[in-house]
Amino acid sequence: MVAKPALSLIDWRGSYQQKKMPAEKALRAIKRGQRVFIGSGCGEPQYLVEKLVEQMSYLADIEILHILSLGRTRYTDACFQEKCRLKSFFVAASSREAVAEGRADYTPINLSDVPTLFRNNILPVDVALIQVSPPDEHGFCSYGVAVDIVKPATECARYVIAQVNASMPRTLGDSFIHVNNIDAIVEHDEPILEMPPPVVNEIARMIGHHVAELVEDEATLRVGVGSLSSACLYALEGKKDLGVHTDMLTDPYLYLIEKGVITNEKKTLHPGKIIASFCAGTEKLYRFVHNNPLVEFHPVDYTNNYRIIAQNRKMTTIHSALEVDLSGQVCADSVGYEIYSGVGGAVDFLRGARHSEGGRSIVVLPSTTIDGSKSRIVPTLTEGSGVVTTRAGVEYVVTEYGTAYLMGKSLRERTLELINIAHPDFREELLQEAYRLNYLRREIYPVGISFYPENLEVKQLFDGDLELTFRPVRPSDETIVRNFLASLPREEPYVRFLSLMKVYPKYNVQEILHIDYRSKMVLLGIDGLPGHERVVAMGGYVLDEELMTAEVDFAVHPDYGRRGVGTFLLQRLAEIGRNAGIKTFVAYVTKGQEKVFGVFEALGYLVRITLADDVYEIRLFLDTPTDLCLVDLPSDGR
Numbered sequence: 001m002v003a004k005p006a007l008s009l010i011d012w013r014g015s016y017q018q019k020k021m022p023a024e025k026a027l028r029a030i031k032r033g034q035r036v037f038i039g040s041g042c043g044e045p046q047y048l049v050e051k052l053v054e055q056m057s058y059l060a061d062i063e064i065l066h067i068l069s070l071g072r073t074r075y076t077d078a079c080f081q082e083k084c085r086l087k088s089f090f091v092a093a094s095s096r097e098a099v100a101e102g103r104a105d106y107t108p109i110n111l112s113d114v115p116t117l118f119r120n121n122i123l124p125v126d127v128a129l130i131q132v133s134p135p136d137e138h139g140f141c142s143y144g145v146a147v148d149i150v151k152p153a154t155e156c157a158r159y160v161i162a163q164v165n166a167s168m169p170r171t172l173g174d175s176f177i178h179v180n181n182i183d184a185i186v187e188h189d190e191p192i193l194e195m196p197p198p199v200v201n202e203i204a205r206m207i208g209h210h211v212a213e214l215v216e217d218e219a220t221l222r223v224g225v226g227s228l229s230s231a232c233l234y235a236l237e238g239k240k241d242l243g244v245h246t247d248m249l250t251d252p253y254l255y256l257i258e259k260g261v262i263t264n265e266k267k268t269l270h271p272g273k274i275i276a277s278f279c280a281g282t283e284k285l286y287r288f289v290h291n292n293p294l295v296e297f298h299p300v301d302y303t304n305n306y307r308i309i310a311q312n313r314k315m316t317t318i319h320s321a322l323e324v325d326l327s328g329q330v331c332a333d334s335v336g337y338e339i340y341s342g343v344g345g346a347v348d349f350l351r352g353a354r355h356s357e358g359g360r361s362i363v364v365l366p367s368t369t370i371d372g373s374k375s376r377i378v379p380t381l382t383e384g385s386g387v388v389t390t391r392a393g394v395e396y397v398v399t400e401y402g403t404a405y406l407m408g409k410s411l412r413e414r415t416l417e418l419i420n421i422a423h424p425d426f427r428e429e430l431l432q433e434a435y436r437l438n439y440l441r442r443e444i445y446p447v448g449i450s451f452y453p454e455n456l457e458v459k460q461l462f463d464g465d466l467e468l469t470f471r472p473v474r475p476s477d478e479t480i481v482r483n484f485l486a487s488l489p490r491e492e493p494y495v496r497f498l499s500l501m502k503v504y505p506k507y508n509v510q511e512i513l514h515i516d517y518r519s520k521m522v523l524l525g526i527d528g529l530p531g532h533e534r535v536v537a538m539g540g541y542v543l544d545e546e547l548m549t550a551e552v553d554f555a556v557h558p559d560y561g562r563r564g565v566g567t568f569l570l571q572r573l574a575e576i577g578r579n580a581g582i583k584t585f586v587a588y589v590t591k592g593q594e595k596v597f598g599v600f601e602a603l604g605y606l607v608r609i610t611l612a613d614d615v616y617e618i619r620l621f622l623d624t625p626t627d628l629c630l631v632d633l634p635s636d637g638r
Contacts (some may be wrong), residue, residue, distance in 0.1 A: 008173070009219070009236075010136075010180045011118055012139030012178065012180060013139070015139075015179055015180055016139070016179045016185060018232060019179070019182060019183065019184055019185045020185045020186075020187060021184055021185070021186065021376040022050055022053040022186065023047060023163075023186045023188070024050075024051060024055070025184075025622055026161045026184035026186050026628055027048070027051055027052055027055055027161065028195075028517060029127060029159050029183070029184065030052070030055075030059065030062070030126075030127050030160065031059075031087065031126075032059055032060045032061055032062070033060070033061040033062070034062060034063075034121065034126035034127060034579065035062075035063045035064075035065060035124065035125055035126050035127075036052075036062055036063070036064050036065070036125075036126065036127045036128075037064075037065045037066070037125045037127070037128040037129065037131050037153045037154075038064060038065070038069070038146050039066075039128075039129060039131050039146055039150045040068055040146040040150055040278060041067070041068045041069070041070055041145070041146050041147060041148075041193070041195075041278055041279075041280055042070055042145050042146065042192055042193040042194065042195060042280055042396060043130075043131050043143065043144055043145045043146025043148075043150065043192070043193075043278065043280070043282070044069055044070065044071050044131065044165035044169070044193060044281060044624045045123035045129050045130060045131035045162075045165075046063070046071050046131075046190060046193065047163055047186070047188040047190060047200060047340045048129045048131075048163045048186060048188075049071065049073075049075075049129065049162060049528065051399060052075070052129065053074045053075055053080075054195055056080055056083045058082070058297040059084065059621055060082070060083055061084075062083060062084035062085075063081075063084070063085055063087055064085070064086045064087065064248035065087050065088075065089075065123065065125065065153070065185035066082055066086070066088055066089075067089040067090050067111075067114065067148065067149055068086065068088075068089075068090045068092050069088075069094045069095060069169065070092065070094070070193045070195055071094065071190050072094065072183040072194055073086070073094040073095055073098075075497065076094070076095055076097075076098035076104050079100075079101060079355065080558075081103050083474060085103070085104060085105065086103075086104035086605055087104070087105045087106075087107055087239075088104065088105070088106055088107065088113055088342075089106075089107050089109055089111070089290070089342060090106075090341060090342035091339045091340065091341055091342055092341070092353065096339070096340070099339050100338050103442055106339045108333070108342070109343060110304070110345070110347050110348050111148075111149075111247060111304050111343070111344050111345040111348055111440050112300055112301055112305055112345070112348045113301075114149045114152075114300065114532075115149055115152035115153075115299060115300065115301040116301070117238070118149075118152050118153050118155075118156040118436060119152060119156055122145075123541070124156070124157070125153050125156055125157040126157070126158050126159065127157060127158070127159045127160075127161065128150075128153055128154045128157035128159070129161050129163075129178075129505070130143070130150055130154055130162050130163070131144065131146075131162070131163045131165055131168060132162050132163070132164055132165070132168060132170075132177060132182075133164070133165070133166075133168040133169065133170045133180050134164055134165075134166055135164075136170070138180045139178050139180065140177070140178050140179075141162065141164065141176065141177050141178075141179065141182070141278060142168070142169070142170040142172075142176055142525045143170050143171070143175050143176070143177065143297070143425055144168035144169050144170065144174050144175075144192075145168070145169060145192060145278060145279035145280075145289070146173065146278045146279070147171070147173070147174070147277055147278060147288060147297040147298060147299055148247065148278040148299065148300045149276045149300055150300070150515065151174070151175070151177070151299045152299050152300075152301065154181075155178060155181075155198075158185050158630050159184075160177075160181065160182050160183050160184070160423075161182075161184045161185075161186065162177075162181065162182045162184070162185055162186070162326070163186050163187075163188055164185055164186070164187045164188075165188060165189050165190060165192070166189045167189055167190065167191055167192050168192060168289070169192075169286045169287070169289050169290035170290055170291050171279075171289050171290070171295065171296065171297045172291065172292070172293060172294030172296055172297065173275075173289075173294075173295075173297040173298050174296075174298045174299060174302065175296075175297040175298070176299070181599070182432045183346040184537040184630075188384060189619055191283075191284075192286055192482055194281065194282050194283065195225075195250075195280040195281055195282075196229055196251070196281075196282055197230050197250065197251045197252055197281070197282075197357075198226055198621065199227065199239065200230055200234065201227065202437040203366050203400045204227045204228050204230070204233050204366075205234075205235070206232035206400035207228055207231060207232065207234030207364050207366070207398055207399065208231035208232045208233075208357075209235055210398045210399075210400075210402060211232040211235060211318060211362055211364060211398055212232070212236055212238070212239070213403070213529065214236040214360060214362060214396060214398075214403065214529060214530070215239060215316055215360075215538075216239075216314055216316075216358070217239050217240040217242075218240065218241045218242070218243075218266040218313075218314060219239075219242055219243070219247065219315070219316045219358075219360075220242070220243040220244065220245050220267055220269075220312040220314060220315050220316065220403075221236075221242055221243065221244050221245075221262075221311070221316055221317075221318070222244075222245060222246040222247070222281070222309075222315070222316070222317045222318070222345070222349045222353075222407050223246065223250075223252075223253075223317075223318045223319075223569070224248070224318060224320055224344075224346070225250060225280060226320050228320045228364045228365070228366070229250075229252075229318060229319070229320060230250070231450075231602070232362075232364065233252035233253060233255065233256060234252060234255060234316050235258060236261060237255070237256065237259050239261050240261070241263050241265055241266045241468035242256065242261055242263070242264075243262065243263070243264040243265075243266060243271075243274075243276040243312065244262055244264065244275065244276070245267070245269065245270070245275045245303070245309060245312050245412060246274075246275070246276050246277075247276065247277045247300055247303050247304055247344075247345040248276070248277070248278055248279075248280055248345070248347075249274070249276040249278070249281070249284050249285065249289070249295070250279075250280055250281050250285070251281040251282055251284065253274075253287060254262075254281075254284065254288060257288075262274075264294075264371060264396045265506045265613060266313075267312060268311060268312055269308070269311040269312050269343075270296065270315040272294070272595060273294065273295070273296050274294055274295045274296070274628075275296055275298065275303060276295060276296070276297055276298075276303065277297060277299065277300045277302075277303040277304070277363035278297070284467070300345070300620045301381050302346055304345050304348035304349070304352075305348070305352075306348055306349075306352040306355060307352075307355070308352070308532055308625060309348070309349060309351075309352025309355075309356065310351075310352045310353075310354075310355035310359070311356075312352075312356055312359075313356060313357045313358055313359075314353055314356065314357070314358040314359060314360075315349075315353045315356035315359040315360075315550065316353060316359065316360045316361075316362070316365060317346075317349035317350060317352070317353045317359075317360075317361050317362065318362045318363075319332065319346045319349070319350075319363060319364070320332065320363070320364050320365055321363050321365040321376075321388075321397075322334070322335060322340065322365065322376065322385075323365075323376050323377075323381055323382060323385060324365065324376065324377055324378070324394075324397055324418065325377075325378050325379060325381045326377070326380075326411075326414065326415045326418055326419070326430065326433070326434060326437070326439055327377055327380075327391045327411055327414060327415075327439075328391035328394045328397075328406045328409075328414050328418075329381055329387045329390065329391045329394075330363055330387065330388055330389035330390075330394055330633045331381050331385040331386055331387060332346060332363075332386075332388040332389070333380070333388055334384065334385050334386045335382070335385070336382045336383060336385060337383075337384030337388075338384075340583040343386075343388055346388055346389065347388065347389065347393075349361070350389060350395075351393075352394075353434065354393075354395075356581055360395060360568040361393075361394075361395040361396065361397065362395070362396040362397075362398060363389065363395075363396065363397045363398070364397075364398045364399075365397075365398075365399060365528065366399060366400060367399040367400055367401055367421065367422055367426075368423045368425075368426070372423075372425075372508065375422055375423055375425075375426035375429075375430070377399070377418050377419070377421065377422035377423075377426070377430065377494070378397075378408075378430075379430060379433035379434070379436075379437060380437075386523065391406075391414075393408070393575045394406050395407045395531070396419075396422070396530065396531070397418065397421065399421045399422070399423075399491075400450070401420070401421045401422065401423065401424075401629055402420065402421045402452065402454060403421065403530050404417035404418050404421050404476070404530075405530040406418075407531060408413075411437055411439050411606040412440060412480070413476060413479070414439075415434045415440055415481070416440075416475045416476035416478075417435070417476040418430075419431060419475075420452055420474050420475065420476055420491045424451045438588050440501060440612065450470065451517070452474060452517070453472055453517050456471065456472055456517075456523075456576060457469065457471040457472075458470050458471075458572065460568055462564055462568075463563050466527075466536075466560075466563065468525050468526060468527055468536065468560075468565065469522055469525075469526045469527075470524070470525050470526070470568070470569065470572055471523065471524060472515075472521065472522065472523060472530045473512065473513055473515065473519055473522040473523070473524055473538075473540075474513070475513045475514060476507055477513060477524065477535075478510070478513055480524075480526075480533050480535045480591060481509055481512060481513065481524070481535060481538070483534075483535065484511050484534075484535035484536070484557070485509070487557060488555060488557065489558060497547070507573075512540070515540075518538070518543075519542070519543040519545060520542050520543065521540055521541055521573065521576060521577070522538065522539070522540035523538070523539050523540065523569060523572060523573060523576075524537070524538055524570055525537030525538065525556070525560075525568075527560075535557075536553065536557045536559070536560040536565065537554070537556040537557065537560065537565050537569050538554065538555055538568060538569075539552065539554030539555070539569045539570060539573050540553060540554070540573070541553075541573060541577060541582070541585065543577075543580075543582060547583075547584075548581060548582055548583045548584070549582070549583060549584040549585075549586060550562075550582050550584070550585055550586070551585075551586050551587070551588075552570070552573060552577075552578055552585040552587050552620075553587065554566060554569055554570055554573070554588065554599075556569070566599045567599050567602045567603070570596075570599055570600070570603060573585075574603055574605065574620065574622055577622060578622040578623075582622055583621070583622055583623045584619055584620065584621055584622060584623075585619070585622060586617065586618070586619055586620075587600070587617075587620070588614055588615055588616065588618070589615070589616050589618070590614060590616070591611070591614040591616065593616075594616070596618075597609065597616075597618070600620055603620065604625055604626060605620050605622055605624060605625055605626065606620075606624040606626055607619065607620055607621075608621070608623040
């Protein structure tokens with residue numbers, strides 16, 4: 001930190017008046033060859049920047065540092081390339097063209113590491129151009145909507161020029177600079193830059209729906225920017241007691257605050273407080289944060305320090321991506337060789353969530369490009385694409401087609417998970433590429449992956465406290481299905497295809513997993529969220545299309561018996577089968593397993609049971625619903 005003259009905090013008013021001057025005079029402090037830092041994002045000192053550009057003809061070899069500009073960055077225009085050069089830690093619309101054409105530089109870096117560049121003199125700052133609120137009665141100005149890297153850069157700068165703007169909110173926390181630590185003051189009022197919430201389309205809403213399934217009550221959130229991130233926040237309106245620890249605060253958070261969803265009361269770090277580093281939003285958000293003790297702003301080396309983040313229990317971070325390959329590598333900052341955005345805080349919060357008790361890291365992306373011409377789930381990342389999240393670091397990936405849990409999964413398992421959430425138009429192509437890459441073996445996965453019928457997923461509550469998810473099986477469910485089959489005690493009564501299987505070789509499990517969801521259906525009853533799923537019930541049918549009769553089988557783990565799980569599972573299979581035009585279900589059980597009859601009797605269809613060679617044949621007539629249970633039993637039945 002550059003030492004400032006020792007001044008009394010009491011006489012700050014005189015100091016303020018002495019330092020007040022026109023922008024043109026203040027900017028004369030900038031000399032040729034110096035490095036100039038410009039305040040971030042919506043906190044950018046627009047007036048100072050405008051005046052800097054006007055004086056650019058008198059300067060040369062100026063390096064401009066910033067992290068994100070939402071204003072009109074004329075200094076990146078081609079006509080100024082002999083005068084100054086931008087070095088940005090993030091690329092936005094205003095600088096994307098200049099970076100792509102080589103007239104500006106992009107520095108890939110985790111947001112939490114940027115202050116270190118200043119403090120360790122790796123990028124010493126000669127002059128800082130910042131924007132602050134008017135001083136309070138004690139002479140402290142607030143950095144307002146942009147504390148992030150602005151405060152560390154200012155503390156390390158040799159000379160500080162501050163635009164004092166009455167429109168700048170006075171934010172609280174570690175967010176103040178005293179008048180005595182400012183070298184030149186330029187008073188100029190103007191509206192703070194705004195970033196309105198993006199339009200949320202139907203695909204974004206579907207992704208938000210899937211993400212909401214992963215976010216638990218009392219979780220602490222960090223959500224990125226953009227349509228998908230906004231949709232994820234809007235989708236959380238049914239949650240309870242959420243908290244916020246984030247780098248960027250946006251308007252969609254306000255929606256949850258107004259709904260009473262974000263209370264911060266259950267946070268384990270800074271309970272009752274929203275912790276943020278900067279705002280990117282509208283006037284409504286700025287009014288909310290102004291002088292509000294509910295919100296604390298801190299520099300990014302605090303908010304984005306993974307050790308700090310991890311102190312929040314159930315820390316949940318959601319960030320978007322541009323591509324994910326079949327091995328799980330996530331590109332979020334470039335389209336091929338062209339830099340699109342930046343690393344930002346994604347990795348900071350991923351690491352924090354990973355070290356948090358009950359934490360989760362979620363990557364969201366649409367399954368295709370906007371025009372639908374390309375899949376965003378790809379065999380390998382496009383040449384030149386940057387890996388922001390490594391294959392070892394990714395946990396959840398969500399598209400509009402569902403959720404893939406990759407943590408601890410092999411390349412084969414990841415491939416199946418990701419193809420399952422890819423757009424159906426690209427699944428066969430991805431499957432062929434998986435063969436080429438030897439992620440999958442053709443002899444084990446000989447047919448294409450059928451379109452997963454997400455509409456068949458349902459939740460059901462049993463005994464008031466047990467909520468299970470019932471859904472069709474997916475090719476990626478091999479491990480949890482195998483675990484279920486292996487966990488079934490041999491002495492328990494099950495229908496035929498499960499009770500007679502003493503071992504479960506791979507080809508039998510694969511036969512269960514690879515279905516077309518029409519002539520062959522398998523439903524799983526699952527306890528737990530993706531990544532922590534346990535199959536507790538499984539049932540399925542195989543259709544004889546000539547007779548429109550299907551053989552049905554099911555099993556329920558004893559730990560979940562006598563709670564109606566088997567009855568519900570079979571009822572769902574019957575509903576699905578009946579809608580598919582199936583007329584009759586047929587099941588077989590061995591003698592001594594008569595208690596299974598009760599499951600069939602509870603379904604509301606005509607049931608006929610016959611006995612031959614110590615095996616019961618149970619026929620369930622789906623085209624004959626009845627209000628009363630009608631059962632034809634063999635003469636030597638129960």
